[in-house]
Amino acid sequence: MKHLMHMMVAGASALAIATPSFAQTVKQAQDSYYVSAQAELQNILALQPNVRKAKNVILFVVDGLSIPTITAARILEGQNRGVDGESNSLAFEKLLPYVALSKTYTHDAQVADSAPTATAMVSGVKSLNGTIGVTQAAQLENCASQKGNEVTTIFELAEQAGLSTGIISTARITHATPAATYAKTAGRDWENDTNLTDEAKANGCKDIASQLIDWPAGNGFEVILGGGRSNFMKADQADPEDATRMGARKDGRDLVAEWQAKYNDASYVWNKEQFDAVSPETTGHLFGLFERSHMQYEHDRPKDTAGEPSISEMTSKAIDVLSKNEEGFVLMVEGGRVDHAHHAGNAYRALTDAIAVAEAVQTAYDKVNPEETLIILTADHSHVFTIAGYPARNNPILGVAGKADDGKPYTTLGYQNGPGAKVDEPRADLTDVDTTDPDFLQQALVPLGESETHAGDDVAIFAQGPWAHLFQGVVEQNLIFHVMAHASDLPTKAALASAAK
Amino acid sequence: MKRREFLSASVLAGAALTLPRTALAAAPSLKFRDLYSRGRELTDTAKALEGQEIEMIGYMAPPLKPEIDFFVLTKLPMSTCPFCETEAQWPIDIVLAHTSRPVDVVRYTDLIRTRGRFETGFKTDEETGFVSFVRLMDVTYEKL
DSSP states (O other): OHHHHHHHHHHHHSTTOOOHHHHHHSTTTTSHHHHHHHHHHHHHHTOOOOOSOOSEEEEEEETTOOHHHHHHHHHHHHHHTTSOSTTOOOHHHHHOOEEEEEEOOOSSOSSOOHHHHHHHHHHSOOOOTTOBSBOTTSOTTOHHHHTTOBOOOHHHHHHHTTOEEEEEEEEETTSHHHHTTTOOBSOTTOOSGGGOOHHHHHTTOOOHHHHHHTOOSTTOOSEEEEEOGGGGSBTTSBOSSOTTSBOOBOSSOOHHHHHHHHOSSEEEEOSHHHHHHOOTTTOSEEEEEOSSSSOOOTTTGGGOSSOOOOHHHHHHHHHHHHTTOTTOEEEEEEETTHHHHHHTTOHHHHHHHHHHHHHHHHHHHHHSOTTSEEEEEEOSOEESEEEOSOOOTTOOTTSEEEEOTTSOEEESEEEEEETTSOSSSOOOOOTTOOTTSTTOOOOEEEEOSSOOOEEOSOEEEEEESTTGGGOOSEEETTHHHHHHHHHHTHHHHHHHHHHHO | OOGGGBOOOOOSOOOOOOOOOOSSOOOOBOOGGGTEEETTEEOHHHHHTTTSEEEEEEEEOOOSSSSOSEEEEESSOOOSOTTTOTTOOOOSOEEEEEESSOOOOOOTTSEEEEEEEEEEEEEEOTTTOOEEEEEEEEEEEEEO
16 A cells, blocks of 8 residues: 555656556546646645745735635636636735635634734734734723833834835725834724824824834835825825815824935825836835825726826835845735725625735736745735635626525625625615626625624635745734744844844 | 815716616616716716716715705715714715705615716805715605
């Protein structure tokens, strides 16, 4: 038996060439699925663990990228290109071969929000829902409780060690995920000074936007690109993209001007034309705020008033700026609006934003030396989004899967709860409805009109590069920080740099 | 100008669903996505419908108060009244819908088909002081 096993392994490693005896033993050896799986096997056998130090780390966080979202996005991306969707692969599925499952529960919740999950990823500890950059000891929206319980992030270690750092988000740059890289706050909603509670003000807590500008680590982020402009502007400043709207701050601080005054190699941009004009060679610090609030969904981006770069374009420019540092860089790229589209019960935008992130991963991979760059893609939490029924192969992923017991069609994609549910009424008849329309809201069971919810199932971690092979099995979400730290040796580098000062 | 005093409309696609037609007679339909070409620039399609009776499909945002004769038509469900939540991050692609009688409220997650006279251009409501950019006048509507 052992001998037979060896023979089979040997046969498998002989690429897809089936020897006569092998072909006779395995009757389906010429089957197209069999042959393609043999090729896939060879790709896996060729993988060699990379144990060198990671010069660079790029962490893609796709907010709300549940595993069904990955599957559906993969199918949609293929179908949009006119190829088989089910067997299609998104860029990160092809480029990041090491995969683990991530347990996303938080210190106080079965189902997470984006605040403690981001802290887990960039600081290595679990904490309470709604808190950012603090340990489990800090209580929600209790400023006093966060004192002394602030964490150190991988970005702060990188700055201490002399690396460059960058954050990109299609959401507000003060939103939970990017905020976890620099902010320490018991309240994720404290994005500008007007959001602070009396208790927070009394105990000296600062809003998230001001913490970004006042971030004491090294010489600050070299790249900041995202939305959330109003949180950095004074209430008497008209927005440059829409003069009818004003900044949010009432403390008199013009944070954009303060940031500009800090550097002599800086570019601040707020539209696509300005972004395109930025020269990475001469720009040491880049700050882009492209929307008052979140940036546009990828589907809606072409109609934006002043124009916005894509997440791929932002990633490309960021790497150009950051990679000038010979010591390396740490970059977070957040696809922040997959989550928002899911909350709206709108699968189309969730999937098209997920596809946009996949393109950004390809861009990043092409621009760096993958042998010295740890690239990770993961989600912070799941969503109650499902792929259902028994639709035929190549059925439009946004289409109808079949008919239910009520005689009405039901779609392949749906939500367990959210805006797509009726209140005490039968569900809508989709017989003449174009369910592939970008604005169609998938039906849901439980009516939660304001927002579909997150889900507690595990999410995936994909990785490639130095020590990427450490991502295997089912792991705690906060392991991500520990792998990044191990691969880059940043805790040691930061400690040595501090000692040398 | 305060956020709550400004009601505008712009960008983005609309509830362009092919839905079963009911008792309403045919009128040109305008999708949210065909309202603006970019920013607050109206499309030629939208410009050509100025003054005409049209149909739009969307969602009724929760009205400001009971016994009111207008509501906001949105592309996607919005759970908050645009005038009640000054800090709400409202999209700019919203349409002010004036009704000839007090609004019979439809839940904000239920699609409605509206029909009314299409008007564009900034206009300040004399009674409320609210400013709008795209309106449907003398609106009737039905739940889908």
